[in-house]
Structures are given as C-alpha cells and as structure tokens.
Amino acid sequence: MAALLACETPPAPARLHTDSVNLVLGDESFQERFGRAPTEEDEEELRIRVHLEYVLERLRRRSTAELSPAAREARARSLERLEAYVRRGQFPRNDGHPDARRPTFIDSRGRICAVGYLFEQELGREAAAAIASGYKYAFIREMDSPVLTQWAATTGLELEELEMIQPTYSTPSADDEEEYGPRFSLLDPVDGRGHLSLAPGFLFDGRGDGVPVRLDLSTAFMGGCGLGAYAAVSLTKLTGAARSASALSNLDVGMAWGRSLFSDGWLVLRGGLLLPTGDEDEVGSSLNASVAAKRPSQAVLFQPGAFGGRLGTSVILGRAFCSSCTLRLEAGLDGYSPFSKALQFSPRWGAGFAYRYQYLVAMLEVAGTRYAESLSSRSRLHHSIGFALRRATGQAGFQPGLSLSVPLEGRLQRWFLGFDVTMRY
Known part of the structure; x- marks a missing residue:
C-alpha cells in the first residue's frame, strides 16, 4: 500500500489566476498612482497604461552593472520599444477565455500584448502569431516554447521582468x-x-x-x-x-x-x-x-x-x-x-x-x-x-x-x- 501511494501520479499544478492587472505586481501600479484600488468604473485602457508606465519606470531604475555591454544595449532597446508600445496605446482584450482577467498574446482584432510586441519587433509578426496559436491566453511561466525562451535571453530582461510587464486583460463588453x-x-x-x-x-x-x-x-x-x-x-x-x-x-x-x-x-x-x-x-x-x-x-x-x-x-x-x-x-x-x-x-x-x-x-x-x-x-x-x-x-x-x-x-x-x-x- 505504501508503495502504491508513493507511486501515485502527483497532482496537477494549480491553474494560474489573478483578478489584478499583473500576476506578479497585482494592482500595485494603480495604488501607487491613485492611492486606491481600481474599480469597475475605471477604464480598462487606463489600468493597462498605468501598469505599463509603472513597470517601465521601475525597470529603468534597476541597476545594470552586472550586465555585459551587449546585454545593456539590448535592455535599453527593449525598454525603448516598450515605451513606444505604451505611446501607441493599442492594447488587446481577452476575447475568449472564461477568466475575467487573462493575458492575451494577440486578440481577434489583431492587437498584440506588450511582451508580444517586443517579441514581434525582433522576430516578426508571423513568429508572434505562431506563439499566439499555442499560448494565446497563457502567462509567461506557462509558455513551453523554445523560441520564446531563446528570444527572452536576447532582450536584456529577466523572465521575472517580462512577467512584470505582461498585463492581464478584461473581457470586452458589448x-x-x-x-x-x-x-x-x-x-x-x-x-x-x-x-x-x-x-x-x-x-x-x-x-x-x-x-x-x-x-x-x-x-x-x-x-x-x-x-x-x-x-x-x-x-x-x-x-x-x-x-x-x-x-x-x-x-x-x-x-x-x-x-x-x-x-x-x-x-x-x-x-x-x-x-x-x-x-x-x-x-x-x-x-x-x-x-x-x-x-x-x-x-x-x-x-x-x-x-x-x-x-x-x-x-x-x-x-x-x-x-x-x-x-x-x-x-x-x-x-x-x-x-x-x-x-x-x-x-x-x-x-x-x-x-x-x-x-x-x-x-x-x-x-x-x-x-x-x-x-x-x-x-x-x-x-x-x-x-x-x-x-x-x-x-x-x-x-x-x-x-x-x-x-x-x-x-x-x-x-x-x-x-x-x-x-x-
């Protein structure tokens, strides 16, 4: 009996879920900007923009002394692209996942998420669409993609920092x-x-x-x-x-x-x-x-x-x-x-x-x-x-x-x- 118990299949890991704009930071950005938690009356684009601006400033303040010159250059380029993405302001929506808030790599209207945009700038839209076909609603830690892993190593950003960037998106109303x-x-x-x-x-x-x-x-x-x-x-x-x-x-x-x-x-x-x-x-x-x-x-x-x-x-x-x-x-x-x-x-x-x-x-x-x-x-x-x-x-x-x-x-x-x-x- 002990042997059978020892050989049991381990339980599946719990499915990731959050009600906040980011899995790692939660709604810290909104609290910092407005001194309160976001409500349903707050516009979705405002929540996403505030989060991305907050993360962008936070990543720029981080020390890069331990990085190589090439990594520092790649990091600066990634943050410049993230800033351009925020200025453009075309954010996706969760248009199919049952969770109220979920990452969406590329939505049905062709809008790409923040991390997806950085990926697209290096490898092109076709490569980004391939990621979206398998991991459209996945958090970064759920993505088992060698291509994504190899690309992340060239950005000058750590995986944890990419997770900090990745917003979740609400389901669009009528x-x-x-x-x-x-x-x-x-x-x-x-x-x-x-x-x-x-x-x-x-x-x-x-x-x-x-x-x-x-x-x-x-x-x-x-x-x-x-x-x-x-x-x-x-x-x-x-x-x-x-x-x-x-x-x-x-x-x-x-x-x-x-x-x-x-x-x-x-x-x-x-x-x-x-x-x-x-x-x-x-x-x-x-x-x-x-x-x-x-x-x-x-x-x-x-x-x-x-x-x-x-x-x-x-x-x-x-x-x-x-x-x-x-x-x-x-x-x-x-x-x-x-x-x-x-x-x-x-x-x-x-x-x-x-x-x-x-x-x-x-x-x-x-x-x-x-x-x-x-x-x-x-x-x-x-x-x-x-x-x-x-x-x-x-x-x-x-x-x-x-x-x-x-x-x-x-x-x-x-x-x-x-x-x-x-x-x-």
Whole structure:
C-alpha cells in the first residue's frame, strides 16, 4: 500500500489566476498612482497604461552593472520599444477565455500584448502569431516554447521582468465592441450605433430676428448584424420677435448599417426619406434658415415643402494620430424638390476630430452643404464650424454634451449654443 501511494501520479499544478492587472505586481501600479484600488468604473485602457508606465519606470531604475555591454544595449532597446508600445496605446482584450482577467498574446482584432510586441519587433509578426496559436491566453511561466525562451535571453530582461510587464486583460463588453468614437454634435447624428438623444438649444442671431429655440430628438436601433433603423425629428420655436412661429422643421427616417473595416476603423452607410414640414411663410422660412445654421449637413430638411431622399456614408477612425483621438469623415447626397420646384441635388460633407482625456471628450467639427435658402435665392455653399465637450465613459448610459456652432458665411452673425443628453445602449 505504501508503495502504491508513493507511486501515485502527483497532482496537477494549480491553474494560474489573478483578478489584478499583473500576476506578479497585482494592482500595485494603480495604488501607487491613485492611492486606491481600481474599480469597475475605471477604464480598462487606463489600468493597462498605468501598469505599463509603472513597470517601465521601475525597470529603468534597476541597476545594470552586472550586465555585459551587449546585454545593456539590448535592455535599453527593449525598454525603448516598450515605451513606444505604451505611446501607441493599442492594447488587446481577452476575447475568449472564461477568466475575467487573462493575458492575451494577440486578440481577434489583431492587437498584440506588450511582451508580444517586443517579441514581434525582433522576430516578426508571423513568429508572434505562431506563439499566439499555442499560448494565446497563457502567462509567461506557462509558455513551453523554445523560441520564446531563446528570444527572452536576447532582450536584456529577466523572465521575472517580462512577467512584470505582461498585463492581464478584461473581457470586452458589448459597449467596448461598439466603442469606435464619440457622438459628434455638429455632424450627422446617425453613426451606426444604437442611441437615444434629446438635444435642446438656442440660436443667437445678430440680425435681431428673435431667438429660435430648437429641440432635436434622434434615435437608432441597431441589430446584431449592424443593420438598423433610425429617425430624427426637430421642433423649433421663434421667440422674441414681432411674430412668433412654430415649425416641425424636419422628419428624417431611414436605415443605417455599420461594419468594422479594420482595427478601430468603421464604415457606416445610411439611406432614408426626407419629410420636412417647414413653414412656407416669411417668418417660417427665416426660422428654418436660421436653425439650419446649426447643422448644415441637414440643411435641406428645413426647405419648405421639400420631399426627397438621402444617401450618406461615414468613415470613423479610432486612435487616429494618437491613442486618444478619433477622426470622422462623412459625405452624402440629398435629392429633393424644395419650394414645389423641380428635383434638385445637394451634396454635403463633414469632418470631425475628437480628443479624449479620461471621461472628457473635446471635439472640433466642420460641416458644409450646397442649397438655396429661399425660393428667390440661388444655390450656394454653406459651412459651419463647431466645438463641443462631452462626458463619455465608453460604457452604456447617459453621455451629456455641450456644443457651440458658428456659420462661416454671413460674417459670423449667428451662433448656436446647445446641449444634449445622449443614451448609448
């Protein structure tokens, strides 16, 4: 019996697991930076960045006196590459392992982890993909790869130091998958994501025609295949003038489709009907023309009696120019019959740039189109520039924003101040 017990197969080692950002250091980096433990409200990218910056500084402080000149040079090169990786800020996600936090060598979108990036810089993407095929979710001490072991010996870093670098990553939520840029205020509200937005605002007009008050309601319901319906309606009221007028300025309904092009890049296509009901009298026409200054890309919606259709496309590039930046480009064409005249076409375009700092997003936008403001006027170009601030956590819920837009024609006689509460889901 003793012999049988002695010959029993030893128990399998316990599977490695951690709820922290690193197996060796835990959440020491976050505690050091913020004086508290991270919570679910803290952004995943913030946790990873703080950890990598902390480890980078810690490794730079370590003495290298015992290393050979070649090893010191290799170490310095590795740390420079790690710094470049942190600046780039494209971190993977755990997109398949049941653990809430797990290393991910290369995720399904092609994003590579910090250690994988150092490996890739020396041996190439193909070699990194080979490691990922066998050890995608493995901690370094679980990787039984001669190639990885041989490479590690050339980095000037110890295996323990590589373990200190290797972050764990959380499982992406549905909101993470849809996070391809903030909602812009001046551009078309349809960007391929499900949302419900209520946006009141005021237009201040230097011509003394009164103060138009506007209320926008926009919603979109996107399905799992990226296809869904949208609707947008605006109600305006002219106050402070000799005569006041109300106008249901537009009704825009249609379908939108969004698709991921590549990492952090999205294409959105949309098409719909233009169903404006603007007032055709002098006051109503003036009101519609004034309110159109808020969003030129929707200006044809304010043409009295117009009916038609519209097509549009947007390209949204996350991490454009920097890890916290988003670039959006859009173009479209409207075909409509304004003022009971023959069919006309109105091209429209826009561009927006957003920069995120933690939960605050600052945006600069430009939009333009070509249309006629009234029955007697000729078609001409109209442009507006806009600035906006928005609180956007990247999670589902409310995202309030404040915006200011100014028409570039007419010697800046008008400016529109608005705010909105947008719910993402």
